[in-house]
Amino acid sequence: MNLWLTLAVNSIALGGLLFLLSAGFSLIFGLMRIPNLMHGSFFMLGAYFGVTFLSRGMNFWLAALLSGAAMAVIGGVIERFLLRRLEGQVLPQVLLTLGFAFIIGDISLMVWTGDPWQPATPAHLQGALQVAGLFFPIFRLVMVGVAVVIAIALWLMVDWTRLGAMIRAGVDDAPIARVVGIKVSQLFTLVFALGAALAAFAGVIGAPYLSVYPGLDFEMLPLALIVVILGGSGSLLGALVGSFLIGFLYNFGQAMFPDLAYVILFLPMLLVLVLRPQGLFGRVVS
């Protein structure tokens, strides 16, 4: 019983982190059809920025926001000056983003060395809530809270603002959106920067429990891919449901069938791809 409760809380925490990671990926993929293989690198680079700020004594949340902002600029520049030239060409986009992922990995290794970095959990969030003999690390609970707040903010933005309406229009049908006067190309840059910022923010939030090390980028990338494929690209609700689904599958799957860790993660993805290729909440795009 205790085991299951611990796992449940942890599933939700991991789900929250995965949502932060994959929401941006989902929007980028949904809007621009760019399979952004740099997304894990944004996560890792953001985390490295974060630990650097933290090691200078900066406040944890400020470090996370600043790292997100820095990543937004980097992401925006990459989109505006490089990806823009490859619009609609999937293979060159894949190669470019993959190449950048490797470059970011090498640069990170040079700058931050191969040592794992694990920032301390912020002082006011250390410790654990003890309920009925069980420990619930406070930081993970806060992570869930942050993810929920950001999910709500994103949902309000996408569903209730003019900007959101334009993004939705762009996701559904970019050419028509252009025809009705929406500056889709500006939207692209904006969404790409937002996605990069979210990934970096997630990187900093995740750093105290994942730690940051070379290779983290390609550990997180497949998770973002699975979440988005499960949930359906371009759908925030899909990303949210997909994240928590993976959070639960990951935790309970590894506890119950430890030898089949990857089967449990990837089998649902395969099933969705076969039975409902657009994902659980994705729209069919002609």
Add this chain to the structure above:
Amino acid sequence: MVVKRRTILKGMLGTTALIAAPAVLRAQAAPFKIGLLTVKTGPLAQGGIQMEQGIATFLKEKNNTLSGRKVELLVADTGGNPAGAKTKAQEVVERDNVNVILGPLAAFELLAITDYVRDKQTPLISLAAAEDVTQRKANPFVIRPSATSAQTCHAMGDYAAKDLKFKRAATISEDFAFGYEQMAGFQRVFEDNGGKVVKKLWPPLVTPDYTPYIAQLGNVDCVFNGFAGSNPVKFMRAYADLGVKTKIPLLAGWTAMDDALLRSLGDEAVGVLSAAWYSADFESESNKRFVAGMQKDYNVLPGGYSAGMYIAGQCVEAAIAKLGDKVNDRKALADELHSVSLTDTPRGPVKFDKYGNVVGDVFIRKCERKGGKLVNTVIKRYPNVGQFWTYDEKAFLAAPVYARDQPPAKNLE
């Protein structure tokens, strides 16, 4: 990633003399060439970079001259995979004509090139811990100055059962050969001394969060972990965060609590007991020099990867001293390396068994905070530990190699 001579020269800080010397001087005796196969990119780079720092520190200390012979170091980045290791081994042997190879880092890299170095009759000194390379498939050209995977774990099993009087243990390690071999060594000695391993967990190499595994540990007296790379950092944080650390003592293999990892760790590591063949805390003459050198040049506390390469350098030096000009004969060098016996190395006395594996001390260490810094304090020393522990060599080798279910775990719950 081609072998870059310039990088190598740059890395050898004391080589200005070599570069500046007129060609005539250099022509006097061709330098003794050491080829270092290491990993400088990707997830294994941390250990690889440390390996390079270790041998560079040694050569700097010796002014790039071992027993009167100029030495040239060639560093090759294998990329941390078997194919890369093979390619780079071929490069340093066939193009650069090295006298001896140091490295590679990972067991699967070593396995990819053992047949090759045997064919090419090139001596190789590796830290990689695949048991059989110095056991059932012993290679006359390979020596290992570090330890087999299980070598230190045998001692930990002994310490846990006899000194700590633990009865029930859980083991947890990555789901690959190094993990299997470590856990098997611990289990065998622990169970032969009255303990029981009641749970064995194998998270995949890539595991973002260890909570699901920690939640399964159950009712045990201790947990033995054999994580490597950056995984121990994640594992120990989760172990402490979930409140398990205060209830169940944590024991560790050498990679899980390597000294070089200490600066990445925090309070979660305090109190963790580990078994290792090297400790930065160990006070031998050469270790004091070595630690000071590493602190000065790289501002790091050395761990096993650096120390192992430093010791490899000492072995080469001893062999050159003995062989003189005959050192160019690679077969003679390989034989000589097997009979090297050193009294003062950073890990204490070192000699080799007939399979090329080290016989040396194993330390039991406790992680403590001293003056704000984490330190692995040596609390017990097992002298002259060989790869067969106290078991009969013939019987040991007649049994199957350590594996996931070898020896079989009869006490699982």
